Amino acid sequence: MSNIPDPILQGLQRGWKVLGGKHGALPERVSCDVAIIGSGAGAGITAELLTKAGLNVVIVEEGPLKSSTDFKQLEPEAYASLYQENAGRKTKDKGITILQGRSVGGTTTVNWTSSFRTPPETLKFWQDQFGLKDFSVEALAPYFQQVQTRLNIEPWAVAPNENNELLRRGAAKLGIKAEVIPRNVKGCYNLGSCGMGCPTNAKQSMLVTTLPFALDRGATLLVETRVEKMVIEGSRVTALQCIAVKPNAAPAHPGGAVTTVVARHVVLAGGAINSPALLMRSKAPDPHQRLGSRTFLHPVAITTAVMAEPVQAWTGAPQSIYSDHFMHTQPVDGPIAFKLEVAPLHPVFFGANLPGFGESQAALFRQYPNAHVTLALMRDGFHPQSVGGKVELRSDGSPLLDYPLTDYVLEGARRAMLAMAQIQFEAGARMVYPGHELARGTSTWAETKAAIEALPMKPLLTRIGSAHVMGGCGMAADEKAGVTRPDGQHWQLENLSIHDGSIFPTSIGANPQLSIYGTVNRLAQGLAKRLTSKEVALA
Template identity: 65%
Template sequence: MSHIDDPIQQGLQRGWRVLGGPHGPTPTTLSCDVAIVGSGAGAGITAELLTKAGLQVVIVEEGPLKSSRDFRQRESEAYPSLYQESAARKTADKAINILQGRCVGGSTTVNWTSSFRTPVDTLAHWQSQFGLAEMTAAAMTPWFEQAERRLSIGPWLAAPNQNNELLRTGAAKLGIPAAAIQRNVKGCWNLGSCGMGCPTNAKQSMLVTTLPAALDGGATLLVQMRAERLESRDGVVRALHCVPVSDNSAATGAAGVRITAKHYVVAGGAINSPALLLRSGAPDPHGLVGKRTFLHPVVISAASFADPVNGWDGAPQTLYTDHFLQTQPLTGPIGYKLEAPPLHPVIFASTLAGYGRAQAEMLAEFPRTHSLLALMRDGFHPQSPGGAVALRGDGSPVLDYPLNDFVMDGARRAFLSMAEIQFAAGARSVVPVHERAGPTTSWAEARRQIEALAMKPLLTRVVSAHVMGGCPMAGSEAQGVVRPDGTHWQLANLSVHDGSLFPTSIGANPQLSVYGLATMLATRLAKRLTGAEVTLA
């Protein structure tokens, strides 16, 4: 696809100030108005708005700068270069695999484009339980609308691929509604490889929208540069210390950079943002940093059909059902959203259970395999406190996320719901992704198997691509790391602008929630710092 315009290469040729890695040496000191850690959803929105306000911005990204010419629809290239820990980041007990971006644009570069506003009941819970009185659905609507316009978020008008259509078919036969998912795309080619970076620049990620706008406005981008620690004194951050890293995030040993700024924005994503505050010894009088980190734990059901499904072909996620969220009290037993994830060989083979002949037989069925995932809404019940981010001996983060009986009860119910839908859609066989499960050929057989399964960590395959919390915002410092305006309760010139702000999970794919919240926080931060009124283009 060499004929596709590459806005990143064009920007570099125009003279963007990009340093680090292959882009040239970095100075040992830098000064600016605002230093931003990360380049994903919250960081990208913030960088564009603050640059538009006339502020000198430096963006620090641990991962590499890749562009459409590098996105060749190959898992073997994409996962090591674009994801945290080669798409194999795991919780402390290795029971949950976490997909999280590690590149310029962060997870927005590699996500599947699903765009949902923060659910109204989630916002209401935050208002009543965390003192976020201003976060009503009406108050947030203009911020979501601004982000949606900027990022071309709208309905997907093409027909769903077969993987998604089977979700609708099975759900409809059971009287369960399934609706369309909005996507942040423009001129999409319907290739299906969103998780490996968009080779046509159709996905309106931070990589091709807000970051180019910020760089055109004079921002500086440091790549392959890890924010190691914040230096603070007397309630103010004095400097950000960064170290250069190689392609696999190991420190190179080369001289680091000390960045001084008037204001600092941490937007490295949940897990990495709390880890930075922990490494920095930032004030944490109530022991909240890194606690209540949420994942939307996901379990998967695989089904085999007589006709090809070709789950890799076409837009990856275009239909969903919230039936099992809306029929469950928010603070009751854990509810779950159902979606149909894309299927690619490496992720398929490494996620499904089994080995040897059993795995070979399952791989032979790959073109006829359909999958559903259940995204569990954690954080609303006392038995769903999420996990905790801690530091390993080398300072790298690790998330401890206990899969307790409360969560596993939701996983069992989700397996049942997905199997019933798949059989209703005409599946020949269904298998929950669990080490001790085998294919079943009827709904009755599937139900008996699922009800008898031992729902334990490591036996039940659990994955997640949504990481939230760990630096929660709240109306009081006893409940939150940051204030409702995103500013750290104890450090006056430090803000957090990413998914780590969420006091609970949200019960939906989180990118638009981050976009809308960051638009609000960054617009107001720009006003405080400069007096300027700015909006997203």
């Protein structure tokens, strides 16, 4: 891929103001109009709009600056350099593995590009339960459209790879509707390595779109720089105290220099888990004990099938077909609903999610070319027994998510496994392995159905993962019900806005990147107008 231009290297050559790590020592003090903490979906949209309004912006990112030149399609390198905790972030009881990005561009640099608007039933629930009257399909539509144009989000026009086609084929035989996924790509090579960073710059992540826009307009980017705490005086954030960190997140100079960032306004966009944790470390006001609570995942259940013919699930667009049949057939306050998608399978990812151990696991790994993994993204946060998790702090101040897997969620996982297994058999599976430590492969739908129904659905036995984290700084029209106002401002801190997935009152019920883009587009336009009196929109 050496003949493909690298827009990040080109920008650095043009004189972008980037400091930290190999880009130069951090200054002792920085002053600006707006400091943005994080560089993912919410941060990137905000940075473009605020620099367009003429504001002096500093972006502070804990992770390194990596670009297409660095993306070698090698899992060990990618997971170590682009993900939180080396792609090993887990919940408190180790029951759920969480994939979150940790580099410039955040999770947008490593996600699989699936882009969905916030479902109408989710918005309706927010309106009814959290007083977010302005969060309607009609009110958000223009902001979503602006983002979709800016990031080239369109239904994937290329025929699905066999991995995705199996989901469509099996669902069709059962009369279940499956549709094409919109993706944020331009000139995609259809390589399938989206989760390791795009080596061709086709993925329209924040890394190659909004952040370069902001840097070209004078923004400063501090990388390998962690905001340890906000200095809070009364109702204002007066400074950010930052330290240099190594690429592995360890302090670069333990007990050493602190960089102070002073800003007229602060935008917190570190992502759910990290954003609540920073507010906790800073002892931010939390009079109603909402901070860090109602943090939601889409808990993901899986089934692995061995197909009669090769699938080669490592190649082609990772996700291009989905089904919301089991989302639409459940009332929002009924049994947990779920969205069906498939997983791209690269060797390390596949091996980490295989059931069993020892020779049985090795035997299944030898079926790798024929393997097919279906995912069920469960919509959490809409039921009295669906309260999500809570962000806590470890003794060193790092975040930890306590996310008990309740019977409500685990019974949803059972129903999801049944649905996925049936679809896989209809698509031609020879064997299906439910994602459960006590499960064994079975060769017929009847046998598999009986086995899944008999499984004890318990944490740690049931394999659950997630790549979608939301909540912890939830929006609400009443300060007693949330951390964040409907306009994105913190309820108690007048110069702090929160622009990331942590503001969602529940999980979305769909891959959340476009929900973050669209919502933050609206919030950031409003913030730009409050700070400058200027009307701005995405380029």
